[in-house]
Amino acid sequence: xxxxxxxxxxxxxxxRTRQRIIDSATELFSRSGYRAVxxxxxxxxxxxxxxxxxxxxxxxxxxxxxxxxxxxxxxxxLVLDPGLSHRALIENILWIVERNADTPGLVSLYVNLSAExxxxxxxAHKYFVQRYRVLRESLTxxxxxxxxxxxxxxxxVAAQQFLALQDGLQxxxxxxxxxxxxxxxxxxxxxxxxxxxxxxxxxxRPETDLEAGHDLMAEASRRTIDPGSTDPDR
Amino acid sequence: xxxxxxxxxxxxxxxRTRQRIIDSATELFSRSGYRAVxxxxxxxxxxxxxxxxxxxxxxxxxxxxxxxxxxxxxxxxLVLDPGLSHRALIENILWIVERNADTPGLVSLYVNLSAExxxxxxxAHKYFVQRYRVLRESLTxxxxxxxxxxxxxxxxVAAQQFLALQDGLQxxxxxxxxxxxxxxxxxxxxxxxxxxxxxxxxxxRPETDLEAGHDLMAEASRRTIDPGSTDPDR
DNA sequence: GTCTATAGAGGGATAGAC
DNA sequence: GTCTATCCCTCTATAGAC
Numbered sequence: 110x111x112x113x114x115x116x117x118x119x120x121x122x123x124x125r126t127r128q129r130i131i132d133s134a135t136e137l138f139s140r141s142g143y144r145a146v147x148x149x150x151x152x153x154x155x156x157x158x159x160x161x162x163x164x165x166x167x168x169x170x171x172x173x174x175x176x177x178x179x180x181x182x183x184x185x186x187l188v189l190d191p192g193l194s195h196r197a198l199i200e201n202i203l204w205i206v207e208r209n210a211d212t213p214g215l216v217s218l219y220v221n222l223s224a225e226x227x228x229x230x231x232x233a234h235k236y237f238v239q240r241y242r243v244l245r246e247s248l249t250x251x252x253x254x255x256x257x258x259x260x261x262x263x264x265x266v267a268a269q270q271f272l273a274l275q276d277g278l279q280x281x282x283x284x285x286x287x288x289x290x291x292x293x294x295x296x297x298x299x300x301x302x303x304x305x306x307x308x309x310x311x312x313x314r315p316e317t318d319l320e321a322g323h324d325l326m327a328e329a330s331r332r333t334i335d336p337g338s339t340d341p342d343r
Numbered sequence: 344x345x346x347x348x349x350x351x352x353x354x355x356x357x358x359r360t361r362q363r364i365i366d367s368a369t370e371l372f373s374r375s376g377y378r379a380v381x382x383x384x385x386x387x388x389x390x391x392x393x394x395x396x397x398x399x400x401x402x403x404x405x406x407x408x409x410x411x412x413x414x415x416x417x418x419x420x421l422v423l424d425p426g427l428s429h430r431a432l433i434e435n436i437l438w439i440v441e442r443n444a445d446t447p448g449l450v451s452l453y454v455n456l457s458a459e460x461x462x463x464x465x466x467a468h469k470y471f472v473q474r475y476r477v478l479r480e481s482l483t484x485x486x487x488x489x490x491x492x493x494x495x496x497x498x499x500v501a502a503q504q505f506l507a508l509q510d511g512l513q514x515x516x517x518x519x520x521x522x523x524x525x526x527x528x529x530x531x532x533x534x535x536x537x538x539x540x541x542x543x544x545x546x547x548r549p550e551t552d553l554e555a556g557h558d559l560m561a562e563a564s565r566r567t568i569d570p571g572s573t574d575p576d577r
Numbered sequence: 578g579t580c581t582a583t584a585g586a587g588g589g590a591t592a593g594a595c
Numbered sequence: 596g597t598c599t600a601t602c603c604c605t606c607t608a609t610a611g612a613c
Contacts, residue, residue: 224458227517238518262531273511283461284472297496
């Protein structure tokens with residue numbers, strides 16, 4: 110899988126084009142969702158024709174798979190590293206909430222996709238089912254410790270509430286950014302659970318094992334298209 | 344506006360067809376969202392051609408407006424009746440949560456539409472902005488009283504959290520209905536706020552002033568198409 | 578009130594030139 | 596590696612017959 114951190118100079122021309130295509134797909138899917146964006150839209154944004162895009166990816170669905178995979182390469186280590194403390198997991202999620210408030214496009218991508226993907230026929234359906242399973246599991250473990258001997262909510266319910274709160278807030282925030290403070294509202298929920306975190310934003314990205322948790326998407330990808338086989342340049 | 348309670352016998356043929364079209368549109372939008380459903384899909388489901396649909400509605404957008412208006416005629420009195428007590432408002436919302444768990448299509452409609460409609464260019468954008476404004480306002484007033492002299496969360500934040508929780512839970516529930524109990528999880532949130540409600544479902548629809556709050560959609564409709572002018576039969 | 582026919586735009590995907 | 600050209604499909608919307 111392409112390493113987004115590798116300097117562009119060291120990439121082949123094909124790799125750079127693939128990168129540009131995924132950048133464009135990310136931005137356009139973010140704005141309007143997967144189904145409403147055409148290959149021609151993506152191609153125009155990336156500066157080539159739709160046939161050019163289909164030289165690098167076998168079909169439209171493959172571009173979506175790559176967009177999601179790349180997000181996971183960046184974020185998965187923050188939440189799936191098994192070496193993470195329970196507190197660090199919550200802090201890292203809070204950091205993501207914080208960063209989201211600066212990247213409305215990214216938020217829009219996940220809001221649109223997670224809604225579309227509730228349809229079992231959607232190409233990203235399995236991906237989102239898997240995603241929420243993994244996140245709920247991690248959070249349930251963390252809350253089991255962090256909630257101490259509280260009896261309500263249960264760690265399982267707290268995990269569902271915590272994730273639901275973030276998703277729901279994103280919709281309200283996209284509709285009216287001025288009236289919703291995602292970070293403060295999530296913090297307030299955690300305080301209600303007796304979990305105190307610093308009021309100030311974290312700013313810098315938390316340090317992580319960059320190799321951790323990269324395979325959240327792996328199963329879903331394999332069921333559809335092997336991303337590795339779609340690069341005719343290597 | 345058509346009264347959905349009036350017996351079908353007393354409707355003209357045109358009214359019945361319009362009703363069937365809106366029923367079909369509701370079901371299909373619920374399954375796949377607005378943009379992914381075509382007029383031909385709606386027409387086929389309602390048992391006529393797409394040209395037949397366009398005889399009753401000037402364009403696709405008008406069907407969406409009518410679908411949303413009809414939902415509001417049913418649900419708005421439950422949350423916008425000014426004669427409602429603060430406790431009754433929360434109970435009515437809980438009743439809606441309860442009913443939602445029996446109507447996945449309806450849940451899917453709002454999940455898909457509220458995501459699509461975060462785009463300012465979406466025909467239902469203004470509608471959803473308005474919808475959340477009104478709901479937050481009602482809930483803020485209710486929480487101002489119900490939270491007593493708690494200082495955290497503020498009534499405004501509680502209103503945002505309460506709505507966000509419901510929206511986010513719907514996504515998780517649509518993805519994996521077996522692992523999410525929407526009613527119990529919302530109840531647990533309210534208990535955390537010190538608001539105790541009966542553990543058992545409410546079952547029957549709460550009684551309301553059926554005329555209350557019908558104009559949530561009115562402004563948004565007027566800005567696009569006057570629904571009254573689209574029925575050539577009257 | 579509903580249909581067929583059609584216009585005109587745009588979608589995904591493929592073949593083959595360069 | 597990228598293009599043009601093309602196929603074939605589906606979309607929204609309109610015109611006009613019945």
